[in-house]
Amino acid sequence: MKKILAFLLILGFASSSCEPDDICDPNTPTTPRMLIQFYDFNNPSVLKNVTSLKVIAEGKEEGVILSPSATGDDRYLTNDNNVLLPLNTDTDQVKYKFIINAENKNPLLVNEDNLEFNYTRENLYVSRACGFKTIFNLTATNPYILTDKVPADQMWIKYVIVAQNNITYENETIIKIFF
Template identity: 50%
Template sequence: MKKIILLVLLVVFAFSGCEKDDICDANTATTPRLVLSFYDINNSTVLKNVTRLKVVGEGMTEGVIFNASASGESKYLTSGNTISIPLKTDEDTTTYSFTFNSGNTNPDLIFVDNVTINYTRNTIYVSRACGYKTIFTLNPTNAIVHTAEPVSSETWMQYISVEKTNIENENETHLKIFF
């Protein structure tokens, strides 16, 4: 009997050191991604799906994964009207190339635009289990630098509108892209 009581007390003491914040809840807000929504240039209130969009960060060899369950090149492609992409937490700029119609057999129908996002960072402590998160504030004077590739060609993105300068969550559109 004494052994059972001793065992129960030992188990109770072993788990008494655990605190609620030893496990990061999946619903805890972490570093947000930049949310971009695509709109029809001819009707600015209508969302428009991109076709086979591939997004590759500067210095990356592979693109942002939009479809983790797909294999090969398909996991880097999306044809939706809203995407979320990460910003660098160790620099104040992030550059991406956006390839519209990626993988098309006709190279004249593939368009590549480069977008550089300029921002400041603020690191915030979340909890012991979750660590820190970074929130971003887009630069008020030159938040977006947009060019085509090659530089002599036209851009497929006609206009980029900054909707939210503070990137604190992924529940809202930060940039609207019209094409």
């Protein structure tokens, strides 16, 4: 009887120290990236595919991975009508080079425009397994700054619209770029 009681006591202590596995469900929304869609400048209601677009964050050598299923340098290129770009969780701004025709052998056809995004950050607790996520709000006064090294009439990005200031989920269009 003492052996059974001792066994139950040991089993009780052993099981009370166990904790459930802390695994973050992949479907749990985490820090969102910013969804940018590209539109035809001459027909503003029509989405338009970019040609060989590469996006590089300031201070980085490699581009943002725009095509995760591709291999090699093709991972950094897209010919789609939208991109998801990460924002910086440590500062209130991020600068990107948007390079269209990045793979073209003729350097005169490669065109680079620069976009700087300004925002505020808020950290939200998700769960013990997932930790915190950051949501972003583009500033109301200067949400973006569009610049280029060439004259304005040679920029490939013609116009930018902020569709929504709050960046909470990845499936909501935040920026519309017309070219």
